[in-house]
Amino acid sequence: MSDNKLLSLSEIFNDKFFRIPDFQRGYSWGIIQLDDFWEDLMNLKNDKIHYTGLLTVEQVSKSNILNNEQWKDDLWLFERGFKAFYLIDGQQRLTTAIILINEILNFIPDDKGINFNEKTYWIKKYLYQAFGENYKSYIFGYERDNPSDEYFKTKILAQKSSSSDKVPEQTLYTANLKRAKEYFHKKLKNLDRDALGSIFKKINTMFKFNLYEIDDELDVYVTFETMNNRGKALSSLELLKNRLIYLSTLLEVNESLRTRLRKDINETWKTIYEYLGKNKDNAMDDDDFLRNHWIMYFKYDRNEANAYAKFLLNKKFTAKETIEGNVTLDDIKKYIDSLSDSVKSWFYISNPEFSTYTDETKEWLQKLNRVGMGAFPPLIMASMAKHDEEDFLLLLKAAERFIFLVFKLSQRSSNTQNNYFYRLANDFYFKKDDLTLQKVIEIIEQLTDGEDGEGDEYTYYGWFNLDKFSSYIKERFEKDEGYFSWNGLRYFLYEYELYLQKKAKGNQKVHWSDFSKRKKEDTIEHIYPQTPNDKCWKSVFDTYTKKEKIKLLHNLGNLVLLARSKNSELQNKCFDFKKSHIDKKGNKVGFFNGSYSEIEIASYSNWTPSTIKDRGEQSLDFLVKRWDIDFEGWETDKEDLLLLDFIDTASK
16 A cells, blocks of 8 residues: 555545554553644644654454454445554554544534535544444544543544443543543634634645555564654553563464453453543553562562563563463463452552542551652552451551651661562562461561561561661751751651641641642741741740750751641741731631641740750650650660750750
């Protein structure tokens, strides 16, 4: 078909209809790509053409799809003289063009035309052909059973479908389709008929494509993988789907098993993209999921970058391994079943509010999201697959304690014990050496505290070190920053706020989603202020040296979590004013009606160096109780962590 001649969409869509095959990824363009596409349209002069790129297709023979359920609604198009094609490369550009054409036609009245033809002419050419009163076949779309297929018909083209309720409302790909539709609608809504006609002419006749048909002897799956994909690179997860479908054609099994496996692969990826895009405000990265699942399912190796993708695509799931019998139908089936089950756990790990877990489990998952998951996601994912909520909740608590004590207190490197936890996830998932969840939790506790494991093979040095935290805080004070620059401060103060809330049996006053987004200066206040110019502060604190005042200023006892940001000018006011005052609107405001932490501060009659020390010790008492810390055996005591020993000896 192809002789390197450039063709317009009007020429390409000449008695042809196109399907995006099941091994292809869905629509992946975002705002950046849409902006580029629109800019090309706007910059194109009326007497010029624009080379839009390569469209690679494979013709579909009617005889090969006669018994294929996915094609049964379209067979009548062959009788009308249409030819069918799989779209192997170029689907992102072509999908974008069809969405734009549809949006332009939406602004044209049904009884009007555009570019010298009636609206119905263009609908039949690019969108769908009608058979009878209620039956339609689509000129461009996806193979059936793809969630993007129903979404494209019902949400993008606004057509009715009896099976639209059988697919997820949103996946990563359908979210992208929706974004593109809304993007073009916004661009077009204020344009007049002449402007719409100009854009339609450009996309219809002036955007030129090089249409290339794959030769019969070329393997379409291999062509797809090696092709230069413009616009946005294929993810490893997208490539893996294509690879597994390709391998299904090489297996020495009967056709019914091959067909069933292919369907299972498609169903698995449908589930994966449903869950990765389930939270439209927090779409999840597909390769991040694939990497963590690989860690859990296969032996972890960190010797090279993108080791997971190289292993899956270059070592494990290859044509050579399949032909030699090292990859069987059972191997593929077990792997995709694990992917399908695990993506649900993966989603709930980051989005516990969508789960049906108890409030306690949701809260501990939220804690891990707040403090940072570290290397635990594969292990948590494995525990969710193997155990009930009551059991894996204990793992969540052990993981949170390890992360806070090792990374936020001991200030260990962020990759401390990553390799070990990754291998542990794989061992636990496959129950190697009869490894139980209880044993895994004991191992985490040993790695945290260094308790004697009596020679057990999993026993390692404990990574929590209180002396290291003491040294770290001293370094912070040497830089005149103190606790205010501690990387665990936000999490610590928020946990203290939750503790006070539970103690008061009250409603939540501060939400992490808001607290974590605001600047630290707007969320954490120095009670004794950074600019203590008022007499109320000078009379109490000016007996101390500049260095001592900095230690008081940035001390743990002098910092409070705010429910709302305060005006910077008010932050320097006297303590009584901070506790309670009348604002410009006549409202009584202050610590007394702020966060639970602020309310606790408001209970003090005055604010002095001794108060700061007392509250610092109180905060450390909470630290000890909350994370089960034992000071015994360390050179560090509470006074070492506060560095306020001068208060007892200074003259007042």
